[in-house]
Amino acid sequence: MGVLFKNHSKVFSSEKEVEWWNAVINSINDGILVIDRQGLVKLINPEYTRITGVSSEILGKPLREYHPSAQLPDTLEDKKCRIGVYRKTENREYMVDMAPIIVNDEVIGAVSVCKSLTEVHRFSQELKKQSEKLKQLERQMGSLYEAKYTFEQIIGKHTGLKGVFYAAENVTESDLPILITGESGTGKELFSQAIHNKSDRKDQPFISVNCTAIHSTLLESELFGYGEGAFTNVKKCVKAGLFEIANHGTIFLDEICNMSYDLQAKLLKVLQERKIRRVGEMIERDIDVRVIAATHRDLHHLVNKNQFFRPLFDRLNVIRLQIPPLRERTEDIPDLVYSLIQSAITHSPTDSSMYTIDEQTLRFLQSYEWSGNVRELKNVINYAF
Ligand SMILES: Nc1ncnc2c1ncn2[C@@H]1O[C@H](COP(=O)(O)OP(=O)(O)O)[C@@H](O)[C@H]1O
Ligand SMILES: [Mg+2]
Known part of the structure; x- marks a missing residue:
């Protein structure tokens, strides 16, 4: 069905032009109804019929007669636009914008443009479904990056351990990095989780990274992410790193001594400037992450053997928690x-x-x-x- 005109207006000088305008109105995705200055319906397009259910029978008739509560004739009187008027019939819902048509300061008619809300509803339902899925994923991610332990769950009355408790509980509010040393299995991760859970960051992610478990060439992109230019054979692939995911939270770098020398220098820069740069990208991103590093090895000894980057050691060593081995307690x-x-x-x-x-x-x-x-x-x- 084409656009339906009753009485061709003078503006259309030829049949061809009428055809052309027909096609224009026809191709518009909104419903359109036009009345003349007497309030008679001059034009409706197929989309109008589809949205409102009003058929071409209305053409040439007074709109008010057909639809007593119609507001479009009012715009002829007051020359005011009406935007976003909500309409609901049995099984249709739509929004209407109305405006007077003015030529040489004179109102010669009025136009009503309507949009179906049924589609909007469909989209909003789809959106709701998707955002629920997203929330579920966020919850799953959240539990993945959650610290379980609190100080209350750490057992021990030994004086050395009490000292660690005291120091740890006093540094929860600071953003300074922490270095936790102690043999394997002494509770380094336990303490770092407890510190996170007592800090203002407790509702943010806690991410634990074992620097031994991830190959050193991969570790940088795991920590800082990568941009499009990172790998020549992987095109248009971007990924946020763990630092970005941990933003506003805490990152626990376990066995930091196994981090490559190169990466240690990059980590120091991150600690100093609070910015990260994804591999293959130029831009820097602000980051607010508290770093807790842990190691079972004597870092001071490694520094002296040039196996650990001294400036990073100095930076980490400001707050040091040394957990005594079990045989000593x-x-x-x-x-x-x-x-x-x-x-x-x-x-x-x-x-x-x-x-x-x-x-x-x-x-x-x-x-x-x-x-x-x-x-x-x-x-x-x-x-x-
Ligand atoms: N003081 C403690 N009280 C209760 N459980 C502990 C304590 N220390 C360690 N653990 C438990 O021992 C295991 C190893 O602790 P973890 O923090 O991973 O050690 P590390 O990081 O030093 O290797 C964990 O299951 C932890 O719950
Ligand atoms: Mg551990």
Whole structure:
């Protein structure tokens, strides 16, 4: 169906021109209805019929007669535009904009342009669905980057450990980097999670990166991300790095001594300037991430052997937490054992009253070397179960 005109207006000098205007009005994606100065319908386009259900029968008739509450004739009187008028019939919903048509200061008619809301609803429903999916993904991501432990869950009354508690609890509000040293399994990650959870950053991501587990050539792009120009064989691929994902939160760099010398220098720059640059990109991005680094090795010794970048060491070493090995705090072993048994019981389907530990076994556990520290003790208890 083409545009329907009743009584050709004088502006159309030839049949061809009428055809041309027909095509124009026809191709418009909005519904259009025009009335003349008497309020008679002069034109409607197919989209108008589709949106409102009003057919071409209305042509030549007074709009008011057909539709008593129509506001378009009012615009002939007051010459005012009406924007976004909401209309609802049985199964249709649409919005109408109305305007007078003025030639030489004289109102010669009025035009009504309408948009269907049914489609808008469809889009908004689709949008709602997508944003729910996004929220779900965000929740999943959130739990992926969440710190579980708090200070209350860290067991130990040994003086050395108490010193670590005291220092750690006092630096939660600072943004300075922290260096945690201690043998494997002493609780370095545990403390870093507790620090994060007590800081203002607790509702933001906590991301743990093991610098040993990621190959050094990949580590830079994992940490800082990459832009389009990063890899010649991978075109138009961009990825945010862990620093960006951890923004406003905390990043835990475990076994920092295994980071390449090159990357150590880049990390120092990030700590100093609080900006990161994705691999293959020129632009720098502001970043607000607290860095907690950990290592089981003696960094000072590595610095002296030129195996660790001294300026980075100096920067990290400002707040230093040194966790004593388990064999030096044997008085903490009973509490740890009871707590580990307790959590093993909650994960075990068997009768909990079966499990006790006698003095002799406890003394034996206290005399053991525990080179794997609390992690090893935990494994032993779990293995016993
Ligand atoms: N003081 C502690 N109290 C309770 N659990 C601990 C303690 N120290 C370590 N653990 C447990 O031992 C395991 C190893 O701790 P983790 O923080 O990963 O050690 P590290 O990072 O030093 O290798 C974890 O399961 C942790 O929950
Ligand atoms: Mg660890």
